[in-house]
Amino acid sequence: MSRRLHIEVFRYNPLDPNSEPHMQSFYVNEYDSMTLFIALNLIRDEQDPTVQFDFCCRAGICGSCGMVINGRPGLACHTQTKDLPDHIVLHPLPVFKLIGDLSVDTGTWFRDAGARIEAWVHNDHDDFDASAEEVRMENDLANDIFELDRCIECGCCVSACGTARMREDFLGATSIARIARFYLDPRDERNEENYYQVIGNDQGVFGCMGLLGCEDVCPKHIPLQDQLGIMRRMLAIHSVKGILPKRVLDKLKHKGCCHESH
Amino acid sequence: MQIIYSDLLCIGAGLAGERVAVEAAKAGFNVTCLSIVPPRRSHSSAAQGGMQAALGNAIMGDGDCPDIHFADTVKGSDWGCDQEVARIFADTAPIVMREVAHWGVPWNRVEAGVHTYYKGGKPFDAEEKRDKHGLIHARAFGGTAKWRTCYTADGTGRSVLNTLDSMCLRYEVGIHDRTQAEALIHDGENCLGAIVRCLKTGELKAYLATATLIATGGYGRIYRATTNAVICDGGGQIAALDTGLVPMGNMEAIQFHPTGTVPTDILVTEGCRGDGGTLLDVNEYRFMPDYEPEKAELASRDVVSRRMQEHIRKGLGVKSPYGDHLWLDIRHLGEKHITTKLREVYDICTNFLGVNPIHDLIPVRPTQHYSMGGIRTNKDGAAYGLKGLFSAGESACWDMHGFNRLGGNSLAETVVAGRYVGKKIVEFLQGHTVDFKQSAINDAHTKVAARIMEMTKSSSKQESAIQLRDEMHSTMMDNVGIFRNGKDLQAAVDKLDELIDRSKSIKLQGTAIGFNPEISLALRIPGMLKLAQCTAYGALMRTESRGAHTREDFPERNDKEWLNRTLAYWKDGETRPELKYEETTPYFEIPPGERGYGGGKIIAADIPEEKLQVPGKGTDKKKAKQTKKAS
């Protein structure tokens, strides 16, 4: 099978005044079970030690290696070269600040988003009694919460989002799904109004235009589409409380969606 | 040079680092966390299994208590652990699990009623109690008497890390990611912080702190085949070792896992073999029964790893561009079993290897997995040798693992030690002031800056960091692997001597303004070689087999001479570590005995009577236990 792969890598060093954004071609012999993680490291070890890219766990769990692979944001470590054509084009994730070549600053973006949506369980943390039994929870609920906690913050959904590309203050599917996680969690004492205050605006849930780029690229298959729908409906209904009769609103609230838990 | 001051500087922001940070931040101290990657990408996130804590909610863990957990831990360590520390650990673990539950970890919970579980490929039924419904559940793990491992589906590390990171956000812990601590700032007595290289700009900065914590995880990357993330290069240990004052404990204690996949070294669970998977060689011949007629593939983790290594050495491994490996065969288990009970394995094979385990063989080899050793600390987490320096988690040798850690104990250690050491650091900060000496800061900075300058500018040097790394990998894989013997270890030590010497002449291959990824490696390699030498040399000197440290030429566990802990110091300018030894544990709550698995002969020690007493507890112990149970 051994193909010779033509890998085109976006090169730009923003700290170097002489550097211009350009594409650089590398050629690598393909082996069995080769992933982009292996191919890129071969390039760095044998051809150009200055190429910047990020890998950490190399097992699809940490989210470091998000990049645009032949046009689609994805994780390089679990992209096998055999699934790609001979010619592979790699770009850094858009939206995030470029550090150099394929490396972008997702950490700052996600921390900032986390602070904006206050991404922590809002309860009295000092209330913890070390000698008491833990508060009970249904296992199904725990699983539902974890389903949304699986996000690895790779940034693929943000890069695949048309709104985020146009408006840099958009919080993206990842943040809205994060809020959905807290909304599910009975330990978080925030009410609908509190959630409305953090994502009930055009930077949050109402900014989403339903293009579903996020849903289609999420490497962890987190149900982003469904969560965006649930949160938007919940907060939209919240905004018209008192205008439409409560009975109608309640009916709308519980219709047509699978992941309802409240 | 930019100088950033904080009360506590955490180097590393994985589970241990963030747990300590939260503790100090909650107490009102100013905390800064440094991390090579954004904190949620720390290798803690990759831990899938779970955390051991004796909650005893699951029916298969019924009647569990910290005493049993303590006993499992001590046995697991092959009596190499500090029993005082193991006791602290076992006693606090349940509280810590509840605490993180309060903060938001979605632990899996007990569901009353009958469920089916698999053991050795056969289904069994267990019925959970009604009065435990909704409490934190636990799963089975190797080497434990009870089901004790708390978990959240297949992402325990992920969910706990997310929760702790959210707490850091809440308590406004300063997170400086993409930074790499290159050297500690110290005045010979106090640790004052670290010189840190920014991985965005390549700039050096000084982070000053009254207390400094190292929580950078393991140093698995001194091996080629390791399940550790690429950032687990022992950066924290290197910074501590380089001071010449802080020793590393038990560096030779390295755990291997038999079935890491090739080429990316991602683990496939032992469940594969448990359920009936077999190991095949290059001729697709099942070789394990030849070595272990009774248990074959089901022998313990270290035994299987050793046999696989032995077989590969006979030249019966499968050649591949990524090195020799063997095959794991689960095809006969059938599609249904593979896609349900072994779904994770199926996903890993299809997503990362491009192998379909229903029809194809899985390439596997024994893979470095965990380092029990690290920065030696006392039970408070304070490093030996420098005041104000602490360590917790895998990077530390707090020493509850001794020579072998149990699955689920390491992940639990991160948060349990994090909480305990965090509290001790808070006490330290409350009663301590320190003078930041300009000269100490300058010294540390100059050293790092000079190293970078030399490797960039000097024309007389020509060693490639990548080349040195590859040679180190080969040496460690071939000679300091699972099976060790005097001859190979000596060869490794000699080779590492040579590499360490050559590492003084590293020259960069490429140039880049600002951040240059090659410098990161080049700065690390000399330190990694030192860690490798501590491991190899410690292993050479330890002429016994204990836990994960297995000497072919000294197969017995020698409690008479080796019931101790190796301490490796590296004085400035020396070419080899200086090894010292200290007592394993201040007292033996459980005197050395048989582990009950793994076999092997034991050369018994004479332990003085007073060492068998638990200080301060004596006869009150039973009483205390009873009240604990009652509560």
Place this chain on the structure above:
Amino acid sequence: MDASTLTLHVRKNGAGVGRLDVMQMLSGVLLIVFLWAHLMLVSSVLISPKLMDAIAWFFEATYMAQVGGPLIGLLIFTHFLLAARKMPWRASETNAFVKHSVMMHHKDTWLWLAQVATALLILVMASIHMWVVLTDLPITAVKSAARIQSGTWLPFYLVLLPLAEIHVGIGFYRIGVKYGYITKANRKWYQRLENYMMGGFITIGLITLIRFLFLTV
């Protein structure tokens, strides 16, 4: 309550943003219903021109055309204003979005550009259409046929018809997605439905136009 929850009472987002979103959605839904009904009514000419005349007479006699017509115009304009909040008015935004669509090869992303483009054209063309029709009441099959046969109006409707149906079809799908009625589980089904509906309505519309073309004036 501690420092981290202290500012929870500070209201940053008024209910207004949510209400605007609801209004955009509702106006969209109304227009979808209107357009489909409108097409059905006009296509009644396929059964018989007399039927169409009778329906037109009914709407006029009840003043629904005289009042409803301008109201629909207002609704279209309102819907445009609301939806325009999301449109890429700045060159940098358009640029970013076009680049994004080219990069992604992603159908739903392209469809949004289609929706923006059709929206602008529909705004102009629908206004002309309404002006022409509403200033020349009553509506009769013969008058409509005469317009189609006059030459310039045929191409006009041949453009407006698919534009409107495409816009409405995508809009229908996207409202479902945004409000969580179209989920991961049933998205494929709705995508197919969307295609069939667009195709179906355009076909009916075309046949109606052909009928007008050959209707004896």
